[in-house]
Amino acid sequence: MVDAIILTGPTASGKSKAAIELARTLKGEIINADSMQLYRHLPILTACPTDADKTLISHHLYEILGDQDLGSAGWWYHEVCDLITQIRNQGRMPILVGGTGLYLHTLAHGLSEIPAVPEAVRLQAREFAEKDNFFSIVAQYDPIAAQKLHPSDKQRLTRALEVRLATGKSIYEWQAKTLKKANFTLAKFALLPDRAHVYANINQRFDQMMIDGALEEVRQLMQTPVRQDSPILRAVGAPELMASLRGELSQTEAIERAKQSSRNYAKRQYTWLRHQATDYTCFTEWSKSSLKTAVAAAKSLRN
The missing domain is CATH 3.40.50.300 (P-loop containing nucleotide triphosphate hydrolases)
Structure with missing residues (x-):
């Protein structure tokens, strides 16, 4: 049904x-x-x-x-x-x-049950997102996300960075879990x-x-x-x-x-x-x- x-x-x-x-x-x-x-x-x-x-x-x-x-x-x-x-x-x-x-x-x-991102980390990720070398920053912290996301996809790159900063794991590692x-x-x-x-x-x-x-x-x-x-x-x-x-x-x-x-x-x-x-x-x-x-x-x- x-x-x-x-x-x-x-x-x-x-x-x-x-x-x-x-x-x-x-x-x-x-x-x-x-x-x-x-x-x-x-x-x-x-x-x-x-x-x-x-x-x-x-x-x-x-x-x-x-x-x-x-x-x-x-x-x-x-x-x-x-x-x-x-x-x-x-x-x-x-x-x-x-x-x-x-x-x-x-x-x-x-x-995927990704832990909540603290507000301070969320703001830090958005500060990084305003930099000209933002994609390079994401690649440094989360090379998995950098391989999967387009350099112009600012919203998903920011989300990937904040999850990595908050949890120490790539968002794609979290998504691979049950x-x-x-x-x-x-x-x-x-x-x-x-x-x-x-x-x-x-x-x-x-x-x-x-x-x-x-x-x-x-x-x-x-x-x-x-x-x-x-x-x-x-x-x-x-x-x-x-x-x-x-x-x-x-x-x-x-x-x-x-x-x-x-x-x-x-x-x-x-x-x-x-x-x-x-x-x-x-x-x-x-x-x-x-x-x-x-x-x-x-x-x-x-x-």
């Missing part, structure tokens, strides 16, 4: 709208699987569900983290496991929606439209975000005492708009760079999903046919 559905895809692929349709058909509730939509600060820029969406369907884990909170795959994993159990016990279908591959991989394949895995049966679907279509959606959506108030959101964030290692400060489009507000970029240039950052993010999501393709039923568009296929697959697993 299927315990939950995963619906993923690159940003601006239409998965949020598809999830609502799927939830209405299957009497489901939607759970967030996007690391940026956990934070309350940038609901427009991070494309959080609207109030109208939340009226149609129950949504969980959206806009719940504040100024001093830090989300993580481990924290999200425990929250989601509890939610799936609660929603299933109510006779409803949990539908996880989002494009954060690490979160989805953790739910499907398990969680994983704690939830005993859920998952039906997994991916919405993968033509890439050019997604890129066009990204550009159009960002223009609409600007009309809806994304710049003012970022302005307010800059005036908020958010911890400096908060991921929300690195949300796609936020650094570029911050640069514009500081007078370092024109607004036009900031918008174009933000769109490019979003397209680059979508490209990375496509790459990740290609590696996961055998685990997912993939659709190039969301239609009545794909809805029917997803519902039938979910019900067949339930029987």
Whole structure:
């Protein structure tokens, strides 16, 4: 019997709208699987569900983290496991929606119990991350991570360094240990439209975000005492708009760079999903046919 559905895809692929349709058909509730939509600060820029969406369907884990909170795959994993159990016990279908591959991989394949990193060590790792020779520093402390990670993947390199500094072991040594895995049966679907279509959606959506108030959101964030290692400060489009507000970029240039950052993010999501393709039923568009296929697959697993 299927315990939950995963619906993923690159940003601006239409998965949020598809999830609502799927939830209405299957009497489901939607759970967030996007690391940026956990934070309350940038609901427009991070494309959080609207109030109208939340009226149609129950949504969980959206806009719940504040100024001093830090989300993580481990924290999200425990929250989601509890939610799936609660929603299933109510006779409803949990539908996880989002494009954060690490979160989805953790739910499907398990969680390594890496010890908590002390705040002082976390800050030290982020200080190293600002140095021009950051990749060389990581390679010195954790050659395993340096072999596996791209030099430009600053977020994962920082995480690898902080784990090595805190525990004396590579994060990959920890991940090789026995994983704690939830005993859920998952039906997994991916919405993968033509890439050019997604890129066009990204550009159009960002223009609409600007009309809806994304710049003012970022302005307010800059005036908020958010911890400096908060991921929300690195949300796609936020650094570029911050640069514009500081007078370092024109607004036009900031918008174009933000769109490019979003397209680059979508490209990375496509790459990740290609590696996961055998685990997912993939659709190039969301239609009545794909809805029917997803519902039938979910019900067949339930029987």
